[in-house]
């Protein structure tokens with residue numbers, strides 16, 4: 001079982017690549033945004049699970 005924090009916020013796949021990044025939401029700072037390397041390359045949008053902030 002993989003914790004939700006270890007899944008890409010954009011596509012939902014479990015993180016495995018070291019290219020993935022994790023940072024706190026720029027708006028509410030209380031939720032983590034996690035993105036895999038693939039979504040970084042594609043500049044996929046992410047949505048904060050807490051406040052709904054959408055960012056590139």
Ligand SMILES: [Zn+2]
Nearest residue numbers: 008011036039
């Ligand atoms: Zn992803």
Ligand SMILES: [Zn+2]
Nearest residue numbers: 025028048051
């Ligand atoms: Zn937020």
